[in-house]
Amino acid sequence: MPGPEQAPHSPERNNERQRDIERAPEVLDRKAEKATESREEVEKNIEKARTEAQQEAISGREVSGGENKAKGEETPPPRMSHKESYKHTMKVVRSEMSAPARTFSKVIHTPVVERTSEVVGSTVARPNAILSGSFFATLTVLALYLTARHYGFALSGFETIGAFIVGWAVGIVFDLLRGMITGKRL
Secondary structure, three states, X not given: OOOOOOOOOOHHHHHHHHHHHHHHXXXXXXXXXXXXXXXXXXXXXXXXXXXXXXXXXXXXXXXXXXXXXXXOOOOOOOOOOHHHHHHHHHHHHHHOOOHHHHHHHHHHOOHHHHHXXXXXXXXXXXXXXXXXXXXXXXXXXXXXXXXXXXXXXXXXXXXXXXXXXXXXXXXXXXXXXXXXXXXXXO
C-alpha cells in the first residue's frame, strides 16, 4: 500500500503541488535565462562544427572507394544500366560462393534458362494447377487402390501420373476461368 507521500490525492502531495505552483514563475525565469545563454552557445557550436566539417570534408566517392577496396570489391560506376548492374551484383555474390555453387549459379542464371523458367512458371507450373493436380491424384489413387484391394486386381503404376495430369488440367482451366471472370491478369 502506498505511503502518504505517494498517494495521488493525499494532503502532503497537495501541499507539494501548491509549492511547485508558487515557485513556477521563478523556475521559468531561471530556465529562460539559461536558454538564451545556451542558445547563443549552441549557435557558436554549430558554426564551429560547420567550419570543421568543410575543412575535413572528403567526397563520397573517396569514402566508398576506400571501404570497398579494403574488402576487395570493385565499386560500380556511378551510372550503370540494369544489365551492367545485374552483372556486377552477380559477380560480387558469386565471389562469396563455393566453386560448385558458383558453377550452378552460372548455369541457372544464363538468359535462356531464366526466360524458360519464367515462361514455365507463368504457364505450366502455376500453383493452382500443381495443387489441384496433387490433390486430385491423391484422392483418385486412394480410391483406385481401395477398389483394387477389395476386388483383388493389380495397379499398373500409371494411375498416379494420369490422375495428376487430369488434376493439373482442371487447375489450369480453373485459373483461366477465374481470370476471365475477375478480369485479373494471370
